[in-house]
Structure formats: structure tokens, C-alpha cells
Amino acid sequence: MQAMKILIYGAGAVGLGLASCLMKTGNAVDVVGRAATVEALRRYGLTRTGLFGDFHAPPSAFGAVASLTELKGSTYDFTLVCTKSFDTASAAQDLASAAFINNARTPFVLCQNGWGNSEIFAQHFPEERVKSARVITGFTRPEPHHVDITVHADTMHIGSLFDDAVDSLQALSDAIDGGGLPCAVTKTVGRDLWAKMLYNCMLNGLSTLFDVPYGLLGESPDTRRLMDAIAREVFAVMQAAEYRTHWESADGYLDTFYKKQLPATYRHIPSMLQDLRAGKRTEIDALNGAVMKLGEQHRIPVPHNTQVYHLIRFAEAKRNLKA
Numbered sequence: 218m219q220a221m222k223i224l225i226y227g228a229g230a231v232g233l234g235l236a237s238c239l240m241k242t243g244n245a246v247d248v249v250g251r252a253a254t255v256e257a258l259r260r261y262g263l264t265r266t267g268l269f270g271d272f273h274a275p276p277s278a279f280g281a282v283a284s285l286t287e288l289k290g291s292t293y294d295f296t297l298v299c300t301k302s303f304d305t306a307s308a309a310q311d312l313a314s315a316a317f318i319n320n321a322r323t324p325f326v327l328c329q330n331g332w333g334n335s336e337i338f339a340q341h342f343p344e345e346r347v348k349s350a351r352v353i354t355g356f357t358r359p360e361p362h363h364v365d366i367t368v369h370a371d372t373m374h375i376g377s378l379f380d381d382a383v384d385s386l387q388a389l390s391d392a393i394d395g396g397g398l399p400c401a402v403t404k405t406v407g408r409d410l411w412a413k414m415l416y417n418c419m420l421n422g423l424s425t426l427f428d429v430p431y432g433l434l435g436e437s438p439d440t441r442r443l444m445d446a447i448a449r450e451v452f453a454v455m456q457a458a459e460y461r462t463h464w465e466s467a468d469g470y471l472d473t474f475y476k477k478q479l480p481a482t483y484r485h486i487p488s489m490l491q492d493l494r495a496g497k498r499t500e501i502d503a504l505n506g507a508v509m510k511l512g513e514q515h516r517i518p519v520p521h522n523t524q525v526y527h528l529i530r531f532a533e534a535k536r537n538l539k540a
């Protein structure tokens with residue numbers, strides 16, 4: 218396999234997890250992160266633990282920068298965008314304002330949860346450069362230079378929402394896969410992203426509101442009813458917007474969800490709850506919020522998604538409210 222040069226934008230849990238896989242297979246990696254993260258990576262290197270094996274890259278094995286200007290003139294085979302979805306717009310603007318990135322033909326692989334990330338990138342770059350990944354593996358970053366892989370539900374899938382020209386992604390997929398994280402190229406990544414939307418819209422908000430791991434929501438008929446209703450609404454807007462997933466009906470999806478997906482991530486504390494506990498912003502806008510937007514556009518009522526959205530927004534806001 219020929220070594221590639223890869224830029225990772227966003228040195229958080231997913232960014233560092235993917236960086237570890239790519240370095241493990243001998244690729245040259247530069248990561249763009251915040252100053253404190255970059256300082257830790259430059260001092261300690263990058264350590265990965267958990268599922269798929271331990272790995273350490275010394276500081277000299279990769280580049281870590283706090284600004285794209287430090288990479289001026291570099292060329293890359295791929296750029297992986299690994300920020301949260303609420304940072305997608307600023308990431309796209311930053312990358313577009315760097316001439317050496319903007320003028321290159323390097324594809325961007327958007328690794329975020331939620332719906333709408335590709336459309337944002339497509340406002341700045343030609344559609345053929347915008348690719349998407351569905352990640353359904355759990356990564357945490359206990360220290361700025363340490364990523365722990367905690368849960369794995371399915372193979373990472375990479376593809377495009379805009380065209381079928383996905384063969385060029387094979388080398389990237391092989392490199393991630395060889396580095397430990399199962400990965401494959403797909404022509405139907407849109408279906409994967411909607412399956413992930415269903416999963417995250419059903420689980421993340423409710424788990425966060427009740428402060429429980431995913432699995433407990435499946436144990437009660439009350440929370441099952443809520444999750445089923447959320448899934449039916451997501452399904453309805455997805456179909457109205459002329460997207461598809463791997464199941465023809467919400468019932469078909471729910472069967473797989475309860476039998477396969479939920480057991481595989483039973484003990485998982487959702488990223489949304491982790492964010493709220495850490496006093497950070499959540500990705501609710503790109504999840505249940507995106508369902509609300511599509512619901513409005515297509516005049517489909519989505520009351521359950523709307524309630525989850527507003528309750529999470531209040532949970533975020535209440536930190537700053539005084540009695």
C-alpha cells in the first residue's frame with residue numbers, strides 16, 4: 218500500500234482515533250487542533266487504547282498545528298473533518314480561506330454525526346470534493362493526547378452524498394481498516410447516515426435527559442414508546458425529503474435497532490450526555506433539530522423530536538440561569 222498524506226481537522230476523540238489508524242498503516246498525518254491539544258500532542262505524542270489494540274506515535278511521527286497557516290504549501294491525499302457538527306460551518310470557512318487547501322482537489326471526508334454537514338461544505342467546495350463517513354464506534358479523549366476506543370457497533374462507511382464516484386476512497390478506507398478500525402467504501406452512505414440519524418435522534422436526547430446509558434431506554438415500555446415515535450417521525454421526514462435508508466419502513470428499522478444496535482451499545486453513555494456533563498454544547502441542532510427543519514420544509518409534524526430538542530436546549534441553558 219502506498220503511503221498517503223492526510224490532514225485531520227479537529228484533534229478530538231474521533232480525529233485522534235482516525236489519526237492513530239492512519240499512522241499505524243504508515244501514512245503521514247498532520248492534525249489541526251486547539252492550542253492546548255497541539256501542545257500536549259507535541260510533548261507526549263499520540264496514545265490510543267481500548268478496542269482494536271493499543272498504539273503510540275511519538276511526537277516526531279506526525280504534525281500537530283493550531284492553525285492552517287503553519288501547513289502552508291502542504292498537499293494532502295485526503296482531509297478528514299472531525300469537528301462537532303456545530304463547528305462544521307467554521308471549519309469549512311477556515312479550510313476555504315486557506316488557498317493551498319481551497320485550490321487543491323483533495324477530497325474532504327466529513328466524519329460528523331447529524332444531517333446537513335455535507336450541504337455546508339458544498340457551499341464552499343465543489344460537490345465532488347465533499348465525501349461523508351458514517352462512524353458508529355465510540356471514542357473518548359480522556360487526555361488531550363490520548364484516545365480510548367470504547368464501543369463498536371458497525372464498520373465505518375465512507376462514500377458520497379452527491380455522486381457514485383467513490384473508488385478514489387478505497388485507499389483511505391484500506392488504511393483506516395488496516396490500522397484497526399473496520400472500514401469500507403459504500404455507494405449508499407446516505408442510507409447509512411439516515412440510519413445513524415434514526416439511532417442518534419432516538420437515543421442521544423433521551424439518554425441525556427434521563428442521565429442513563431443507552432441500554433436502559435430499551436428496558437421500559439414508556440421510553441420504547443417515545444423512541445418508536447421519534448423513529449417514525451424521522452422516517453417520515455426522510456422519505457418526504459426523498460432520502461432512503463436500509464429499511465423500507467420504520468418498523469423494519471426498529472426491529473434491527475432493538476435486536477442488534479441497542480444491545481451492541483447497551484452500556485454506552487452518549488456523546489451528548491458526555492458533552493452536557495462536561496459543560497459543553499451538544500449536537501442537538503444537527504440531530505432532532507435537523508428533523509424539525511425538514512419537518513417544517515415538508516409540512517410534517519414532528520412533535521416528539523421537537524420536545525426532545527427543546528428539553529435539551531433547556532438542559533444546556535439551565536447551566537447559565539439563576540433562580
Ligand SMILES: NC(=O)C1=CN([C@@H]2O[C@H](COP(=O)(O)OP(=O)(O)OC[C@H]3O[C@@H](n4cnc5c(N)ncnc54)[C@H](OP(=O)(O)O)[C@@H]3O)[C@@H](O)[C@H]2O)C=CC1
Nearest residue numbers: 227229230231250251299300301302304329330352355356
Ligand atoms: N466520539 C465518538 O464516539 C463519536 C463521534 N462522532 C461524531 O464525530 C464528530 C466529532 O466528535 P468528537 O471527536 O467526539 O468531538 P470532540 O469535541 O472530541 O472533537 C472535536 C475537536 O475539534 C476541535 N475543533 C473544532 N473546531 C476547531 C477549529 N476551528 N480548529 C481546531 N480545532 C477545532 C475541538 O476543539 P474544542 O473542543 O476546543 O472546540 C475538539 O477538540 C461529532 O460530530 C460526533 O458526533 C461520531 C461517532 C462517534
Ligand SMILES: CC(C)(CO)C(=O)C(=O)O
Nearest residue numbers: 352353354355482487488
Ligand atoms: C454510540 C456512538 C458513539 C456511536 O457512534 C454515538 O453515536 C454517540 O455517542 O453519539
